[in-house]
Amino acid sequence: MTAYDVHELMVTRVAAEVDEDGVTVMGSFTPLAYASYMLAKLTHAPNAYLVGFDAVGMAPIQLSFTGAEAAAYKGAVCRWGMLTEINSIHLSNHGGVEAVSSAQFDGDGAINLSTIGPFDKPKVRLPGGAGAAEVIKMYRKMIAYFGNHNSRTLVDKVEFVTGTRWKVGAEARRKAGLQPGPIIVVTNLAVLVKDEDGEPFRIESVHPGVDPQMVVENTGFALDVPSEVPTTAEPTEQQLELLRNRIDPFGTVKFDFLSGKERLPYLKGILDAEWKRAEARVR
């Protein structure tokens, strides 16, 4: 077994949810989500239908901070704009698997990307949710991922609901004109699942070496803990090879897992490598 980092296990677990049913729109370059979709496309779901930026039906791409957007257009079969994507994918119920992250997330499947503190005069003004307010409700599967599983992020109730899954159970979702499908939370400790309204998230699996009690202690909302909690599947040699050598050779996914001081030097290192590769073509 090759040693691996937890962000690699998170990528393989999110990738496992990606299938060939429906369309996924990725907005800006979010490395973990992008890596998961690319891994799925290179393995079990080659026909997963992806939109990146305005590139519709894109080919799998190599990840980089400066090249992801350009790469998305290179193998794409169509170009749309934001409003066409909204009307043709989100609102017409073609959305497949949506992966999001947020500053706060709660046991109802609500996200906060708006504010910490009062809305009109916040302590921290967060970026805003872009389309997430509507989209996490519309998609068949909602995946929320968090690199640092703690009770400040996974809270009992978010301070402000930017958006929410709204209806969770299959029947309630069908009645509301939505595609049935679960909420799946993938963190650095565990996988949590919710597929009924009025029921708590349950621990689907813990990552190797993690005790279910540790997950409970680090989660701000109630959890259903089954008597036997399975261990999350580890990345295979083939998955690690694809991730490290083909999908993400610059190491963009790891960036989001670094703490304050490490981040800037690491980012500079990646950008330096991206610059050198491009510069070699023109010098």
Place this chain on the structure above:
Amino acid sequence: MTPPPTDKVVPLDELGDLVADGESVAFGGGWFANHPMAAVRQLIRAGRKDIHAITVVGSVDMDLLAAAGVLGHLSFSMVTLEAFGLAPNVRKAIETASVPFTEYTGLGLLIGLEAQGRGMPFLPYRGPFGSDLPARYPEIYATTTCPFTGEELTAVRALQPDVAIVHALRCDAEGNAQWDGTSGPDVDMAKAARRVIVTCEEIVDRSVIAQNPHMTKLPGYYVDAVVEAPFGAHPTSHIPRYSMDAWELMDYAGQAGTDEFGGYVDRIRSESEDDYRARVLTGRDVVLAALVDAAETLEGANL
């Protein structure tokens, strides 16, 4: 005899005269892609103030406007410097309550523009049910019902910016504008606005546009002014010409929250756009173009 084509070409250094203080301006692009940055810089140089900026997913464009004191109001669904962090000057403006703001849901903002673009006072859709945002803005969001089934729907009010500014790949003098990469919200902003300014990488003859008419996303009858601005989205990207300038953005993010940042803004104020390009892009322009060429797709592995 065919009349001569309408000439809407305006030099960049006159762009500031096309927008009045206090007007609402929708800025195109999204994320680190294709924001009309040359126009942003020119509005700063022109000393515009009290501008109500509208963005779907803003980044360095909104942060720079906030830093330069141009904003009177900010309407957005997201503003972020992504890998480089939260947008420090937008944060400061909102956290100190010095700039009033409207936080839209992303689809709500675009559907508001769509409504205006097709002459409707509002449009209904399956909205952000459960979100706390609509109740904050009863003048924008309301609940309505389907007249046929009684289904509860969200109504979003039409949004008409005074001006839309978008950046295209190329455009002719009549305003027929083409894109080959990310156009984001540009076309829908233009259709909703009272007046439209297209900045572009290059102004071309109408015959060049007519060679690839399928690339024209905005026909000229919407457009009031055409401004040539090479590298006009820099430091954001304009695919397929150049990638985002992550180095300039890193530099920006490093300074933007500090007391010395006034110097960064003052320098933009005091130089022309030609000076800006000479200062920032000399030797770097070819690498930003090469980053687009170097970007790779992956052949299917599916082992």
